Amino acid sequence: MNSVLASATVVAETFTLDRDTVTPGVLGFLVIFAIGVCLYLLMRSMTSKLDVVRKDVNEPAHARIRDDEKEPAAEGGSSDEQK
Numbered sequence: 001m002n003s004v005l006a007s008a009t010v011v012a013e014t015f016t017l018d019r020d021t022v023t024p025g026v027l028g029f030l031v032i033f034a035i036g037v038c039l040y041l042l043m044r045s046m047t048s049k050l051d052v053v054r055k056d057v058n059e060p061a062h063a064r065i066r067d068d069e070k071e072p073a074a075e076g077g078s079s080d081e082q083k
Helices: 002-014 023-060 060-076
Strands: none
Touching: none
16 A cells, blocks of 8 residues: 555656646536536426416415315315215
Protein backbone atom coordinates (compact mmCIF):
# COMPACT_ATOMS: atom_id res chain seq x y z
CA MET A 1 0.00 0.00 0.00
CA ASN A 2 2.84 2.38 0.79
CA SER A 3 4.35 1.78 -2.63
CA VAL A 4 1.11 2.97 -4.25
CA LEU A 5 1.20 6.20 -2.25
CA ALA A 6 4.86 6.71 -3.07
CA SER A 7 4.28 6.20 -6.78
CA ALA A 8 1.26 8.52 -6.66
CA THR A 9 3.32 11.32 -5.21
CA VAL A 10 6.01 10.83 -7.88
CA VAL A 11 3.39 10.96 -10.63
CA ALA A 12 1.76 14.01 -9.03
CA GLU A 13 5.07 15.86 -9.01
CA THR A 14 5.72 15.23 -12.70
CA PHE A 15 2.14 15.78 -13.89
CA THR A 16 1.22 19.31 -14.91
CA LEU A 17 -2.31 20.51 -15.55
CA ASP A 18 -3.07 22.44 -18.68
CA ARG A 19 -6.19 23.47 -20.51
CA ASP A 20 -6.30 20.33 -22.67
CA THR A 21 -6.05 17.79 -19.84
CA VAL A 22 -8.73 19.25 -17.53
CA THR A 23 -12.08 19.23 -19.29
CA PRO A 24 -15.51 18.08 -18.18
CA GLY A 25 -15.80 15.87 -21.24
CA VAL A 26 -18.83 14.01 -22.49
CA LEU A 27 -19.68 12.56 -19.08
CA GLY A 28 -19.86 16.02 -17.52
CA PHE A 29 -22.11 17.22 -20.32
CA LEU A 30 -24.42 14.21 -19.94
CA VAL A 31 -24.71 14.68 -16.18
CA ILE A 32 -25.59 18.38 -16.53
CA PHE A 33 -28.03 17.58 -19.35
CA ALA A 34 -29.75 14.89 -17.22
CA ILE A 35 -30.06 17.33 -14.31
CA GLY A 36 -31.62 19.88 -16.68
CA VAL A 37 -34.14 17.36 -18.02
CA CYS A 38 -35.10 16.29 -14.49
CA LEU A 39 -35.48 19.91 -13.44
CA TYR A 40 -37.73 20.63 -16.43
CA LEU A 41 -39.97 17.63 -15.66
CA LEU A 42 -40.20 18.53 -11.97
CA MET A 43 -41.11 22.14 -12.75
CA ARG A 44 -43.78 21.02 -15.21
CA SER A 45 -45.28 18.67 -12.63
CA MET A 46 -45.21 21.34 -9.93
CA THR A 47 -46.91 23.85 -12.23
CA SER A 48 -49.76 21.44 -13.00
CA LYS A 49 -50.26 20.70 -9.31
CA LEU A 50 -50.25 24.41 -8.44
CA ASP A 51 -52.89 25.05 -11.11
CA VAL A 52 -55.19 22.57 -9.34
CA VAL A 53 -54.59 24.31 -6.02
CA ARG A 54 -55.28 27.72 -7.56
CA LYS A 55 -58.61 26.48 -8.97
CA ASP A 56 -59.62 25.19 -5.52
CA VAL A 57 -58.67 28.45 -3.85
CA ASN A 58 -60.53 30.58 -6.40
CA GLU A 59 -63.72 28.57 -5.97
CA PRO A 60 -65.98 30.08 -3.28
CA ALA A 61 -66.19 28.15 -0.01
CA HIS A 62 -69.98 27.92 -0.04
CA ALA A 63 -69.89 26.26 -3.48
CA ARG A 64 -67.46 23.64 -2.20
CA ILE A 65 -69.70 22.91 0.80
CA ARG A 66 -72.75 22.48 -1.43
CA ASP A 67 -70.83 20.14 -3.72
CA ASP A 68 -69.70 18.06 -0.74
CA GLU A 69 -73.28 17.79 0.52
CA LYS A 70 -74.60 16.65 -2.87
CA GLU A 71 -72.07 13.88 -3.44
CA PRO A 72 -73.12 11.42 -0.66
CA ALA A 73 -76.81 11.73 -1.54
CA ALA A 74 -76.17 11.06 -5.21
CA GLU A 75 -73.94 8.05 -4.60
CA GLY A 76 -75.67 6.05 -1.90
CA GLY A 77 -79.14 7.47 -1.65
CA SER A 78 -80.99 7.62 1.66
CA SER A 79 -81.13 4.70 4.07
CA ASP A 80 -84.97 4.58 3.86
CA GLU A 81 -84.88 3.80 0.15
CA GLN A 82 -82.60 0.81 0.65
CA LYS A 83 -84.98 -0.97 3.12
